[in-house]
Amino acid sequence: MLKTFFSNWKRRIVQFISLGLIGEWSFYGIFRCPFAVPYIGCGNCPVIQCPGRSLWLWSWILIGGSVLVFGRAFCGWICPGGLVSEILSMGSFLKSKLKKRVSAGLAYGKYFVLVLALYFFFLAQNPRWAIPIRTGDFFKSVGLTVEHADPVWIYKILFVLAALGLSLAVPMFWCRFLCPTGGAIEILSRFSLFGFLKNARCSDCDQCRHRCHLETRPSEINCVQCGDCKESCKPNAIEWKSPLAPWRNPDTNFGSGQARSANKPHFL
Amino acid sequence: MAKDRLNRRAFLKAGSLALGASIFTGASAFAGGFTNKTLQAWSCGGLAEAFQPANHAFEQKTGAAIAYTGAFAGALGKSLLSGTAETEVFAPRVLELARKLRAQGKMRWFEPLCFTRYVVATPKGNPAGIEGIADLSRDDVRTALAPDASPPGGKASLIIMEKAGVVEKARKNAVQSGDCVQTAMTTLADGKADAAVIELRISRLPCFAGRLEILPIPEKYIPPAPVPFTIGMMKWAKNLDLAEAFIEYILSEKSQRFFEAAGFIHARSSEGRRLTHKYGVTDA
C-alpha cells in the first residue's frame, strides 16, 4: 500500500512541501475560521494568527493561474485537503464499488455546495457564524470556538469532517462529490492549456480507472492531473497534451469507443 | 482576598526596589526570574494588538512564556463564569464582567487597564466633507454599519448614533449593515461609504493604516459600558509572583505605548486617571 502511495514520489514531495506551506491555513479554515465561507474573506479577518491573512491573495492568484495552465492539478499536487483525503482513502472499503452512474451523479454535489458558498459569500456578505478567537493556543481556541459558535457553524464543520471521513468508505468522497473549490476548479479547467488525455489507442479497458484514487480517467470528471495512471495504461494511451488544441494531437481519441466529450474536462 | 492584596503590595514594593536597582545596574528587574515558567493570560480580543507586543516584551524581559488568548470578552467571560474554562490572568472589557467574576470568587482582584475611544471614521481625504457625527444625518452621507457584530462593538455604535440623533438616517443610508466591523470598515476604506462610528482601535489595524480619517465624538454621546477594560488576577493563577509581575508590567509605563499605539487610553496616563475616576473603575 505504501509502495503504491509513494510510487509517484515527485507528487508526494510537492504535496508534503505544500502541506508545510499552507497546511496550517487549511486547519484554521476548517476549525477556527468564523466565517460561513473560509479562505476567501481573509483580507479583513479578525483571526490574527491565521496564516491565510497573508497568504490568501497570492494563493488564489496562483491557483487561478495554475488552473488555466494545468487544469485541476492544484487538487492533485498542492491541496492539503487532497493529501489528507488520499491518506484516508488508503483504507477505503468501498473501492471501485460505486457504480459509474452513481459516482457521476454524486459529482454534481460539489457544484451545489459551490452555489451555496457563492450565495453566502456574495449575497449574504459571508456571515460570521462563530466568535473569532483572534489569537490563542490552537486546540484551546478550537474548543472555545465550538463552545460559542452558532449551531450552523458546528453543522458546517461536522458536514466537512464527515465528508472527509467518508473517504474511509468511498475513496476521496469529499474531493469527488462535495468540495466547492474542486468544483470551481473543475469548471475553470475546461479552459486549461495542458492535461493528461487519452489518445486513439485507448481500448476502454479501464485500467487507469482502477489505478486512479479518484476512480476516474484522464480528462474525465474529477481527474486531478496527478499522472498516477500513466504507467498503468498497457496500450500507452495516456499522454500529457493540450486539450485546447486537439488538431495538434492527431492521436487523440474522439471517436471509437467513447464520446468526444470524454477527452474534455467535462462537468455538465 | 485581603492577604492577596497585601502580598501584592509587598510584591510591588519589592518590584519597585528591584526596578530602582536595575536602573543603576542596567539589568532588567525580572531578567531571567521566570525562565521556563508559563502564564496563561486571556483578554478581550480588541486588546490583542496591544497585548501581543507587550507579551513579547515581557517574555524577553523575564524569560517567562505567556500563553495568550484574545477573543470576544463576553464569550471568554461566559466560559469562565460557567466554569468550562480557566485562566490565570484575565483582561475583560466591561466593568460589570470583572465585578461578576470577583463576586463569584473567580477573580482575586482587578485594576483599571485602559479605555477605548469611539470616533467617526471617513475614507482617506474625507470625500464627503464630514465635520462631525451630526453629519451622519445628511441625506448624501452613505454609512457603513455592523449592528450584528459581537456586542458591544456594533451595538455601542448604534447607541452613540442614537444619542447624537442620527441613527435613523444612518440606518437608512447604510450601504452595509452586517455582522463584522472589519468588513464594514473595508467598505469604508474602499470609499464605498462616507462615514462610520467605530472604535479608534479599528483604524489602527494594519489593514486600515493610512486608509481612514478620524473625527472625535463628544464624550456625552458615548455609553459607559464598553469603554473601560480591566486586568485581574484569577483564582487559578498558579504562580502568583509571575502573574503579579505580568499584570504590573502590562500596567507599567513601558506598556503604555503598546496600548496607545493600538488606539487605547492607558489607565496610568493622565487622561486614563480621569476616566478611571469618571467611570468608577474600582475593585470594590
Ligand code: SF4
Ligand atoms: S484568515 Fe480568517 S477568513 Fe481566512 S481562513 Fe483564516 S480564519 Fe478564515
Ligand code: SF4
Ligand atoms: S477537491 Fe477540494 S479538498 Fe480535494 S484536493 Fe481539490 S480543492 Fe482540495
Ligand code: SF4
Ligand atoms: S485519471 Fe489518472 S491523472 Fe487523472 S486523477 Fe486519475 S490517476 Fe490521476
